[in-house]
Amino acid sequence: APAELDERIRVAKATLGERVVVLGHFYQRDEVVRHADFVGDSFQLAQATRSRPNAEAIVFCGVHFMAETADLLSGPDQAVILPNLAAGCSMADMADIDSVTECWEQLTELYGTEPDADGRVPVIPVTYMNSSAALKGFCGENGGIVCTSSNAETVLEWAFERGQRVLFFPDQHLGRNTAKAMGIPLERMPMWNPTRPLGGNTAPELDSAQVILWHGFCSVHKRFTVDQIAAARQTHPGVRVIVHPECPMPVVDAADEYGSTDYIRRAIAAAPAGSTFAIGTEINLVQRLAAEHPEHTIFCLDPVVCPCSTMYRIHAGYLAWVLDALVGTAERPAAVLNRITVADDVADHARLALERMLAALP
Numbered sequence: 145a146p147a148e149l150d151e152r153i154r155v156a157k158a159t160l161g162e163r164v165v166v167l168g169h170f171y172q173r174d175e176v177v178r179h180a181d182f183v184g185d186s187f188q189l190a191q192a193t194r195s196r197p198n199a200e201a202i203v204f205c206g207v208h209f210m211a212e213t214a215d216l217l218s219g220p221d222q223a224v225i226l227p228n229l230a231a232g233c234s235m236a237d238m239a240d241i242d243s244v245t246e247c248w249e250q251l252t253e254l255y256g257t258e259p260d261a262d263g264r265v266p267v268i269p270v271t272y273m274n275s276s277a278a279l280k281g282f283c284g285e286n287g288g289i290v291c292t293s294s295n296a297e298t299v300l301e302w303a304f305e306r307g308q309r310v311l312f313f314p315d316q317h318l319g320r321n322t323a324k325a326m327g328i329p330l331e332r333m334p335m336w337n338p339t340r341p342l343g344g345n346t347a348p349e350l351d352s353a354q355v356i357l358w359h360g361f362c363s364v365h366k367r368f369t370v371d372q373i374a375a376a377r378q379t380h381p382g383v384r385v386i387v388h389p390e391c392p393m394p395v396v397d398a399a400d401e402y403g404s405t406d407y408i409r410r411a412i413a414a415a416p417a418g419s420t421f422a423i424g425t426e427i428n429l430v431q432r433l434a435a436e437h438p439e440h441t442i443f444c445l446d447p448v449v450c451p452c453s454t455m456y457r458i459h460a461g462y463l464a465w466v467l468d469a470l471v472g473t474a475e476r477p478a479a480v481l482n483r484i485t486v487a488d489d490v491a492d493h494a495r496l497a498l499e500r501m502l503a504a505l506p
């Protein structure tokens with residue numbers, strides 16, 4: 145029963161004390177979020193990973209790539225635990241290391257490896273946080289960097305100082321929306337097509353490319369439409385429409401603002417009482433914001449409920465299970481269940497790409 149699970153989690157956390165830190169992404173269910181020591185967007189959670197260096201275990205209530213990132217940024221003796229190993233990310237799975245490596249080889253063939261007169265290399269790879277550690281490692285190894293939805297523009301500026309163009313993966317929408325906001329014309333953002341035969345991407349548009357986009361997308365944010373925004377404006381005149389930058393470009397263009405999950409949270413918190421918001425992001429966050437802000441009217445743009453099905457796989461039962469297991473472990477939980485570790489052969493390069501992001505921010 146939910147109340148029993150809630151109590152089990154409270155007791156286990158109280159018993160563990162400083163031995164454990166629980167991190168929760170904004171998209172997690174309320175039954176999970178209420179037990180988190182830190183709740184945040186993906187960038188804030190990466191930072192929070194370093195908040196309790198003495199904790200033996202970091203229980204990450206989020207998805208697999210976030211737990212991998214936590215493993216990369218945490219201390220060597222800290223165990224990162226993902227309560228349900230099936231919590232992946234379909235967007236992250238849309239870029240695999242073999243396809244990206246093949247793309248990279250073709251781009252190297254096309255553009256060469258010589259820097260230009262300003263010392264900028266032909267291509268800088270930029271991966272969205274929503275990607276495997278292997279891809280972060282690929283970026284670290286090849287002069288590239290990681291970004292999240294809260295810092296994509298700053299990271300692209302970093303990349304353009306060092307490179308003539310960018311290969312951006314896996315999310316085409318975040319790449320396109322960010323590059324467009326920076327004034328890059330659409331015709332200079334061709335999409336890489338990994339299904340074409342070798343050499344098949346040497347189309348004329350690659351000659352003038354500034355950002356080469358991968359074909360990945362988020363199946364939750366892809367659902368939002370311009371029609372939904374028009375309907376919201378009709379039924380709620382004066383509504384503020386805020387969407388996540390993983391939404392398709394026409395949706396971002398039709399919205400009033402866009403930003404990361406934390407941007408959305410802060411915009412709502414700062415608004416004068418009585419404001420109305422239509423939000424284009426995952427439903428758990430939208431519903432929680434609506435409950436936390438009874439002074440506003442807040443609703444999801446998509447009338448059909450749209451949870452992130454993989455975030456949803458962490459439920460209170462799994463959290464109770466891993467915490468109970470930690471209580472039963474007297475030693476440092478090196479071999480404890482559901483531990484996420486990044487393989488040594490990619491960890492150093494992946495950490496380098498993450499550290500470049502952290503250092504690039506003001």
Ligand code: 13P
Nearest residue numbers: 185186187292293404405
């Ligand atoms: P942010 O928390 O960075 O906004 O994005 C969350 C996410 O993972 C969406 O896929």
